Amino acid sequence: MNKPLFQLKDVVKTVHPNGGQPLNILDHVNLDIHSGDFITILGSNGAGKSTLFNAIGGNLPITSGHILLNGNDITKTSVTKRTQFLSRVFQDPKLGTAPRMTVAENLLLAEKRGQSRFLVPRHLKREMAKYQQLTSQLHNHLSERLNTPTGNLSGGQRQTLSFLMATIKKPEILLLDEHTAALDPNTSNELMALTEQTIKEQHLTCLMITHHLDDALKYGNRLLVLNQGQIEYDFSGSEKQAMTKQDLYQFFNPAN
Structure with missing residues (x-):
């Protein structure tokens, strides 16, 4: 396989809620993203989805670890400079x-x-x-x-x-942060169709946070499930294609 386009290496973001004990809202995250990947991301509220995007986008400085683009360390690259890619x-x-x-x-x-x-x-x-x-x-x-x-x-x-x-x-990296969540079902479906078409035609590399389980199953070649600041599952290929909504529900209701 070709070298990853984008990498997170042992990325940690630590906060101190209300001045109390330290909490890792990103907890030693490792992720290789290859050119052309279309990755859908699921996770309950507080799982770390938006924090992950803020770290990738440079909006949130990480506590430790490294972020690489084409093998080059961009961990300390500003938000403004990251808009170039x-x-x-x-x-x-x-x-x-x-x-x-x-x-x-x-x-x-x-x-x-x-x-x-x-x-x-x-x-x-x-x-x-x-x-x-x-x-x-x-x-x-x-x-x-x-x-x-x-x-x-x-x-x-x-x-x-x-x-x-x-x-x-x-762009070399496209982040879609629940970009259809505020739309009515018909408009959402139309925009998702345009999203898939654009990603395929331009061979974009994309990460998409969604709460729509149908979209998580239908779109993309990989599916990540985040939990407590960690990537708990990374499904791809036939394993992702075989998944059902019932399978996904289990990630949110593990006791059932």
């Missing part, structure tokens, strides 16, 4: 977009993610045809609202925009 879509549709900027302006901004900013012409008009095609992938009328401020969009339209912004530059 990493994108994230959050659960809240209001995050990840600039509400007073139009849809087209947000997409243009996303294309310049990780670049140095200079006072140069935006050339927005010449990009409009491309943005029209990009936003027409879902039948939610986003393509008709390129000149609309993002704050005036519906939740589904805004989350679609967030996803398009996160993938427009083909």
Whole structure:
């Protein structure tokens, strides 16, 4: 097998709740992620899912261990510099977009993610045809609202925009943090279909936190189960394909 694209090596994040005894909310996590992996992540509340994403994204400095990209240690790399190779879509549709900027302006901004900013012409008009095609992938009328401020969009339209912004530059690592959880079932299904299509077409490497057991089973080539800050299970291949919702329920109700 090829060398991992991304690695967590013995990663620990320790906190002291209310000034009390130390608690490892990430507890010696080791994870190899290979190019093209689409990893779905399950875990009960407090299992460490968001903490894991915050550590990968650089939002939360780890206590010990190492984080590597292509074999290079990025443990101390800032959040800003990580945007050069990493994108994230959050659960809240209001995050990840600039509400007073139009849809087209947000997409243009996303294309310049990780670049140095200079006072140069935006050339927005010449990009409009491309943005029209990009936003027409879902039948939610986003393509008709390129000149609309993002704050005036519906939740589904805004989350679609967030996803398009996160993938427009083909990041090396894509983090999807329950990105369909705030959407109605129909909109959620449409965005998940676009997610799978985009990941396949662009050969993206993706980690997706979800509470939808059906999505955890249907999508991705690997399934991780987190518990108390540790990766308790890592299923792939035929083992993942053979799993059922009843199997997954056992991880949340081990006594049953």
